[in-house]
Amino acid sequence: MKEFLFLYRTDYDQMQQQATPEQMQASLQRWMDWLGSIAAQNRLIDKGRRLENSGRVVKKDLVTNGPYAEIKESIGGYSFVKAESYDDAVEIAKGCPIHSAGGSVEVREMNLM
Amino acid sequence: MSEQQLIPHLFRTEFSKITSVLCKFFGIEHIEIAEDIASDTFLSAVETWSYKGLPQNPTAWLYTVAKNKARNYLHHNNIFIQKIAPEIKHTSTDVEENEIDLSEKNITDSQLQMLFALCHPVIPVEAQIGLSLRILCGFGIDEIANAFLTNKETINKRLFRAKEKLRTEKVEIEFPTSTEINRRLETVLTTLYLLFNEGYFSESSDNVLREDLCLEAMRLNYLLIENEQTNLPEVNALFALMCFHASRFAARKNENGEIVLYEDQDENLWNKELIERGAYYLNQSSHGNKISKYHLEAGIAYWHTIKADTKEKWENILKLYNHLLQIQYSPIAALNRTFALSKVHGQQTAIKEAEKLQLINNHYYYSLLGELYKEIDNNKAKENFQTAYTLAKTQTDKQTIKKKMDEL
Numbered sequence: 001m002k003e004f005l006f007l008y009r010t011d012y013d014q015m016q017q018q019a020t021p022e023q024m025q026a027s028l029q030r031w032m033d034w035l036g037s038i039a040a041q042n043r044l045i046d047k048g049r050r051l052e053n054s055g056r057v058v059k060k061d062l063v064t065n066g067p068y069a070e071i072k073e074s075i076g077g078y079s080f081v082k083a084e085s086y087d088d089a090v091e092i093a094k095g096c097p098i099h100s101a102g103g104s105v106e107v108r109e110m111n112l113m
Numbered sequence: 114m115s116e117q118q119l120i121p122h123l124f125r126t127e128f129s130k131i132t133s134v135l136c137k138f139f140g141i142e143h144i145e146i147a148e149d150i151a152s153d154t155f156l157s158a159v160e161t162w163s164y165k166g167l168p169q170n171p172t173a174w175l176y177t178v179a180k181n182k183a184r185n186y187l188h189h190n191n192i193f194i195q196k197i198a199p200e201i202k203h204t205s206t207d208v209e210e211n212e213i214d215l216s217e218k219n220i221t222d223s224q225l226q227m228l229f230a231l232c233h234p235v236i237p238v239e240a241q242i243g244l245s246l247r248i249l250c251g252f253g254i255d256e257i258a259n260a261f262l263t264n265k266e267t268i269n270k271r272l273f274r275a276k277e278k279l280r281t282e283k284v285e286i287e288f289p290t291s292t293e294i295n296r297r298l299e300t301v302l303t304t305l306y307l308l309f310n311e312g313y314f315s316e317s318s319d320n321v322l323r324e325d326l327c328l329e330a331m332r333l334n335y336l337l338i339e340n341e342q343t344n345l346p347e348v349n350a351l352f353a354l355m356c357f358h359a360s361r362f363a364a365r366k367n368e369n370g371e372i373v374l375y376e377d378q379d380e381n382l383w384n385k386e387l388i389e390r391g392a393y394y395l396n397q398s399s400h401g402n403k404i405s406k407y408h409l410e411a412g413i414a415y416w417h418t419i420k421a422d423t424k425e426k427w428e429n430i431l432k433l434y435n436h437l438l439q440i441q442y443s444p445i446a447a448l449n450r451t452f453a454l455s456k457v458h459g460q461q462t463a464i465k466e467a468e469k470l471q472l473i474n475n476h477y478y479y480s481l482l483g484e485l486y487k488e489i490d491n492n493k494a495k496e497n498f499q500t501a502y503t504l505a506k507t508q509t510d511k512q513t514i515k516k517k518m519d520e521l
Contacts, residue, residue: 029432033454036435040447041469047439 001082003045003110004089008079008096010103011072030097038081038092045080073103080110120162123171124155125325128251131179131215133223136248138183138213141230142280148248150186154179176215183213224249225336225343226286232301235282240275241304242311243268250329256322260311291342298343302351302407305330309355324362331355338394349398350407356391357414360384372509380420388418409437413449427456444472448481460485476504480514491521 019027038044055074057064076098083089086109093105128151135147157178158171168174231244239261246252246260258268289297312326334352337343364382367373395411412433416426434450447470455463464485472478479501486494498518505511 032432032435033458036431036438036450037466037469039435039438039442040450040466041471042442042447044439044442 005108006079007106008077009073043082048079050077125251129249130220133227137223137286150182180213230286232304233284236275346398346401347405349394350411353391353395354411356387360387409433476501
């Protein structure tokens with residue numbers, strides 16, 4: 001088994017403005033079901049965390065309010081997952097509820113050395 | 114209570130008290146001496162009471178005799194005094210100074226401290242359970258062997274090795290410091306949890322014994338609740354879990370001793386009082402912000418005390434299983450989660466999820482698939498039950514699966 005980082009990206013600002021509390025609740029439920037499904041396969045290393053909308057980008061001489069002012073999509077959270085291969089990891093990531101919100105999952109194999 | 118009933122009853126309740134207090138007095142390295150004196154006390158009781166009749170206060174009689182025997186042991190055993198006494202905690206050749214204290218408070222303290230000593234991480238968990246059953250619950254070696262479905266020799270060896278280990282590691286009989294209590298408590302709770310499960314799920318045919326195991330686990334768990342320092346949320350959660358499970362004792366076996374599945378149980382046989390107690394302790398466990406696996410399992414067990422299939426019930430059970438699996442994976446939780454999923458999102462969705470689990474050596478896995486394919490594809494359902502039947506090891510499991518196949 002290899003270990004992968006899932007990075008969830010979407011336009012969180014827009015998503016939260018548009019959602020009703022019921023929709024938020026339903027979305028949370030879909031996330032929990034999806035993570036539960038990965039855990040039931042004994043493949044969830046750590047469900048990770050959601051990230052706050054706010055952020056700072058620190059460069060050598062410049063600190064900006066971030067995460068990335070120039071693009072709308074930002075990293076909203078991350079998880080750690082076990083999978084046999086990239087194909088396998090991608091298959092898991094396809095079920096992520098973020099797709100219905102127009103977002104994406106970046107799948108990255110971790111170097112365990 | 115007649116004398117014939119009284120002695121076994123007293124043995125259950127008093128043996129562990131006497132052993133704990135004596136062991137605390139002598140130190141854990143002399144755990145066998147404590148056991149011997151306690152056993153000897155009961156032997157005297159059987160002999161004396163059978164021709165003199167019952168004393169007015171049998172418990173007090175036992176304590177007095179145990180004290181005398183311990184005192185005699187110290188007095189008359191020169192070897193002990195010369196060679197071992199210098200090492201033991203209450204060293205004095207004048208034993209009268211160190212009166213053995215069988216007061217209620219010292220009994221409770223000693224039992225609690227013994228619980229922590231016996232559930233010490235240096236000995237394997239099976240041995241922790243065995244020793245707890247012997248020392249803290251007064252179980253006989255043959256009863257322990259029966260509960261573990263093994264023979265007396267294996268248990269004797271296991272307990273012997275564990276006692277050696279406690280001796281060589283110099284495990285102290287004391288209450289852990291407040292900084293250590295959480296870490297040590299985790300092992301204690303695991304032991305109590307397994308002890309309860311041993312009784313609840315054991316294949317042993319001795320029903321009385323199985324219930325006794327569960328009740329003892331509950332009694333020891335209650336000791337922790339009564340102590341201010343160990344009365345922590347997860348301790349209450351585990352107790353709630355045990356209450357909910359125990360409430361179904363009478364309903365889960367029929368008169369032939371066969372398992373009655375949850376959905377076929379007569380809920381009138383569920384013990385309402387235990388369910389209420391469970392709810393009370395589950396409530397008590399909700400202080401603080403740590404959610405342990407016992408909280409989640411107790412939550413799941415709570416929803417199972419409501420027989421009717423409501424949407425709310427299964428949604429909550431699914432949520433709790435999702436959370437539980439994220440804390441600690443186990444095949445049985447994965448299977449149960451998938452069953453809950455079928456109740457919330459339908460059988461088709463659950464079949465897809467179930468097939469991802471690939472627990473191909475587990476007969477419960479195929480039973481679940483059989484259940485999920487029911488009415489959707491009865492041939493596939495039958496095939497899966499057939500595989501489950503082949504994989505099942507015990508007669509009880511085979512019977513249950515057979516019934517399911519016949520119902521198709």
